[in-house]
Amino acid sequence: MKIDKKEIEKKVRKIAKGTINSVENTSRKAKELANKSKAIATQTKDKVAEKMDANGDGQVDIEDIIVLGLKTPGIRINREEFLRKEFAKKYKKEIVDKAVATTPMQAGMKLEDINKIADEVIKFERNCVSGISAALGTPGGVAMVATIPADIIQYYGYMLRAAQKLMYLYGFPEINAIEKEHNFDTETLNTLIICLGTMYGVAGANNAIKVMAKGLAEGVGKKIMKTALTKGTIYPIVKSTAKWFGVKMSKEMLAGIAKKSIPVIGGVIGGGITFATFKPCCDKLKNTLKDTMLSNPNYEETEEVKEIFKNMEYTIKDE
Secondary structure: OOHHHHHHHHHHHHHHHHHHHHHHHHHHHHHHHHHHHHHHHHHHHHHHHHOOOOOOOOOOOOHHHHHHHOOOOOOOOOOOHHHHHHHOOHHHHHHHHHHHHOOOOOOOOOOHHHHHHHHHHHHHHHHHHHHHHHHHHOOOOOHHHHHHHHHHHHHHHHHHHHHHHHHHHOOOOOOOOOOEEOOHHHHHHHHHHHHHHHHHOOOOOHHHHHHHHHHHHOOHHHHHHHHHHHHHHHHHHHHHHHHHHHHHHHHHHHHHHHHHHHHHHHHHHHHHHHHHHHHHHHHHHHHHHHHOOOOOOOOOOOOHHHHHHHHHHHHHHOO
């Protein structure tokens, strides 16, 4: 049988050309799909950002999350009601009254009792937020724009609940969570930014809490504390913490969009991750709060805290 080499070469070229065309078509379709997916994600992110921009400054930051969280029913904690409920189980009324009027430590409550209640608070809030996260992680498709903000806000909302309870257990006064003209005062927002920063180990946030605790323990006035938090020595820490959260917010929104696109798996993973990360964050805040001038009679001040507090006093003298 005679082999026609030219005919074979012609067929090979034809096959090769067809393969190349097929690869090019596949590549083009993949690129088109990727571009389309990217466009949808960008549009979704923009819609989410618009929905979450509580202060209307054109971006989503931790201040927006706190404002939206505090506006959510059940997130604000009444200090007196909380302390009375927790300590009434073990202490006499007159001691509880003193704890409410001053601090649990000044009322003579044992640190081990306070720590035990703090652990119970963390456990309770973690179980709540983990269930919410798994439930909200299930919707997909058109529902994602509605559920991503809810997911993020609920998560940080329970963080705020835990933060308030821990602050009250370890001697901090009630934060001013009263909404005025559709917003909250800067001092309140900055205090909570510092608490959340401590939860996530943001540099300097734990020292800011210790400085605030020292100011409160030594009777520094509200005006002085407000100045320190809004434009004084603590404010740079607030700004750096907010900047850190700004990057985190952007990543979380994108992760939320991706999670909602795979509904069932997303819900399971979301709930699991939330359960795993919530307690370590709360433990960081607890460990900082239980070792301040408000909560530890044997508290030893660091040189860094001394320096920040000294600078705060200078700032006040200049006012």
